[in-house]
Amino acid sequence: MTGTRTATAIAHPNIAFAKYWGKRVGDGNFPAVPSVSVTLRGLSTQTTVAFREGLTGDRMMLDGAVADDAVLARMTAMLDRVRAAASFALFAEVTSANDFPTASGLASSASGFAALALAASRAAGLDWPADKVSDLARRSSASAARSVFGGFVELDAGPVAPTADDSLAARVVARADHLDLAVLVCVTSEGKKSVASTAGMRATAERSPYYATWLAEAPQIAARLKAALVAKDFDALGELTEASTFAMHASAMAAGVLYLRGATIDALAAVRELRGQGVAAYATMDAGPHVKVLVKTGDVPRATAHLAAVQGVLRVLDARPGDGAHIVDGANATAAASAT
Ligand code: 2P0
Numbered sequence: 001m002t003g004t005r006t007a008t009a010i011a012h013p014n015i016a017f018a019k020y021w022g023k024r025v026g027d028g029n030f031p032a033v034p035s036v037s038v039t040l041r042g043l044s045t046q047t048t049v050a051f052r053e054g055l056t057g058d059r060m061m062l063d064g065a066v067a068d069d070a071v072l073a074r075m076t077a078m079l080d081r082v083r084a085a086a087s088f089a090l091f092a093e094v095t096s097a098n099d100f101p102t103a104s105g106l107a108s109s110a111s112g113f114a115a116l117a118l119a120a121s122r123a124a125g126l127d128w129p130a131d132k133v134s135d136l137a138r139r140s141s142a143s144a145a146r147s148v149f150g151g152f153v154e155l156d157a158g159p160v161a162p163t164a165d166d167s168l169a170a171r172v173v174a175r176a177d178h179l180d181l182a183v184l185v186c187v188t189s190e191g192k193k194s195v196a197s198t199a200g201m202r203a204t205a206e207r208s209p210y211y212a213t214w215l216a217e218a219p220q221i222a223a224r225l226k227a228a229l230v231a232k233d234f235d236a237l238g239e240l241t242e243a244s245t246f247a248m249h250a251s252a253m254a255a256g257v258l259y260l261r262g263a264t265i266d267a268l269a270a271v272r273e274l275r276g277q278g279v280a281a282y283a284t285m286d287a288g289p290h291v292k293v294l295v296k297t298g299d300v301p302r303a304t305a306h307l308a309a310v311q312g313v314l315r316v317l318d319a320r321p322g323d324g325a326h327i328v329d330g331a332n333a334t335a336a337a338s339a340t
Pocket of ligand 1: 020197
């Protein structure tokens with residue numbers, strides 16, 4: 001390949017109802033538990049990959065600044081896989097921007113690596129189906145495998161003793177219009193989260209007395225939750241989402257991995273107040289201090305007003321089920337995930 005090969009992709013974050021927390025022992029970044037999520041529109045990562053002659057290494061601009069070495073190393077590992085698959089050796093210039101806070105628990109690694117996987121594979125001339133793009137994304141960040149697809153998505157646990165040759169992609173459970181759902185994101189901090197997910201998972205696996213219980217419970221919660229989702233049982237979905245969230249955080253907390261802050265607890269209390277007032281509202285939290293609240297769309301104004309009044313909640317974003325990663329080269333927009 002000669003000259004410059006470029007592609008631009010957009011991907012959205014996803015919020016897990018049934019949480020991925022913990023990795024299989026061995027190579028390949030395989031999750032130890034299954035997860036179920038919804039991909040959101042309204043929050044986006046846009047990433048352009050340009051493989052060029054004359055570059056002496058990969059370069060990356062992230063949100064207008066040169067990416068730090070750790071981010072660059074993770075990106076280069078993905079680009080190396082793409083270069084190997086496409087049988088060429090050009091380095092790349094990558095530009096990526098989020099329209100929401102990076103590394104603060106709003107799953108920027110999910111949308112970031114989903115957009116990068118799609119843009120890099122297309123720029124390299126690999127016209128891969130969405131499941132292959134999802135597998136590539138998973139190797140960098142398991143939650144990113146889910147953001148390749150739109151709507152409601154699941155990712156199985158990996159094989160018990162994985163090798164790097166094993167593959168695992170996410171798949172669609174239901175389309176974005178399957179359920180009347182809004183996810184209200186209560187932003188409680190603009191800063192970076194205290195412990196990166198990968199390090200938090202490792203600490204939990206090494207030190208938490210409750211990790212084995214989490215590994216035993218999580219698949220059961222995920223199976224019941226998927227059934228509730230398929231049956232459009234909003235309350236069961238919400239209750240099981242809270243069950244997964246608190247089980248994950250309890251196991252992490254027992255290892256000293258604490259993502260909650262004061263405003264997090266106050267927002268959780270506000271969700272319970274809403275339920276006390278008859279509003280079907282259920283909370284979830286990822287590896288950060290924000291609280292995401294599942295409500296029906298008709299309850300958005302009332303729930304937003306109640307949550308925005310919580311001290312320490314900086315703002316409330318209204319996110320809805322959305323589409324998967326897609327290419328946006330110039331005027332041409334092509335859906336990458338056929339099932340979105
Ligand atoms: C999830 N999280 O299912 C869970 C819930 C955070 C809490 O997936 O190490 O950034 O890159 O595979 O995907 C965050 O973990 O971790 C995550 P890596 P990732 O959404």
